[in-house]
Structures are given as C-alpha cells and as structure tokens.
Amino acid sequence: MDLSQIRRLIDLMAQAPIAELEIEENGRKIRLAKPHGEQGTAVVAAPLASSEAKAPVAPAVAAPVTKAAETITAPSYGVFHLAPSPDAPPYVTLGQKVEAGQQVGLLEAMKVFNPVRADIAGTVEEILVAGGTEVDMGTPLFRLV
Numbered sequence: 001m002d003l004s005q006i007r008r009l010i011d012l013m014a015q016a017p018i019a020e021l022e023i024e025e026n027g028r029k030i031r032l033a034k035p036h037g038e039q040g041t042a043v044v045a046a047p048l049a050s051s052e053a054k055a056p057v058a059p060a061v062a063a064p065v066t067k068a069a070e071t072i073t074a075p076s077y078g079v080f081h082l083a084p085s086p087d088a089p090p091y092v093t094l095g096q097k098v099e100a101g102q103q104v105g106l107l108e109a110m111k112v113f114n115p116v117r118a119d120i121a122g123t124v125e126e127i128l129v130a131g132g133t134e135v136d137m138g139t140p141l142f143r144l145v
Helices: 003-015
Strands: 020-025 028-033 042-047 060-062 070-074 078-081 102-110 112-117 122-127 134-135 140-144
Touching: 003 020, 003 028, 078 112, 102 140
Parallel strands: none
Antiparallel strands: 020 028, 028 042, 042 060, 070 140, 078 102, 078 134, 102 112, 122 140
C-alpha cells in the first residue's frame, strides 16, 4: 500500500462515522484510529505477526498535529480552495473577523468538497496557503489573532 492510498483512506475515514479501520496487505497491517474527542486520525503501520513475514519493519506512527490556539489547520488531505468557485469571492479575507464554526475554505479530495471551518473566533491575520494548493491533514491554513 503506497502513501497515496493511505491518504485516500484517511480522507474517507475523516468523513465516515467510524472510529477505527484495520487493513492487511502484503504482510503489513495498517490501522487507522480516530483519537477520542479529536477529529485527527492516527496512522499506525506494523508488520503482521506471522512466520511468513520476511523482515521485521519498525512501526511508523503519524500522530495528529496539535493545533495552536490561533491557527486553523486542514482537517484532512486534499486540494485547498479559498472560494467556492474560481469566479466567486473568497470565504474570508485578511483582516476579516471570523466566528467559531464559520466556513473559511474548501478541501477537495477525490471530487468531494468538504468545508474547512474555523474552530475558534478571531481576525484573519495571515492566509498561509494559496488556493489550489495540495495540503496534508494538519497543514496550517490561516493564522488568527
């Protein structure tokens, strides 16, 4: 299983009402789990406990990125959009006040558009990612004051 397949699984799991997913392929086990009370997804890859496993592989862990109080981060992997369409005005601009829960952007993954919402209230001090940029889960998108 390659990194792009794992990213797709993470995106799908972020939208699904499940807390955990486990997949076995080519002597490796991938386990995706949402931590309790968080929206992030932890990824753990480890070899199967089998005598047929060729060489032991050290577990790789990608923990959710902790958010600073003044940063809005990408909730999943995808292409980040600042506006609903190319000819529409952006969701937010520099200096604009936003409320917790307000939509500030869109993430597109596999032709599915998911809103990016502010998790805190504040004023947009900096837009950290240009529209049309591919981002990973946890990538800082906006800085608020």
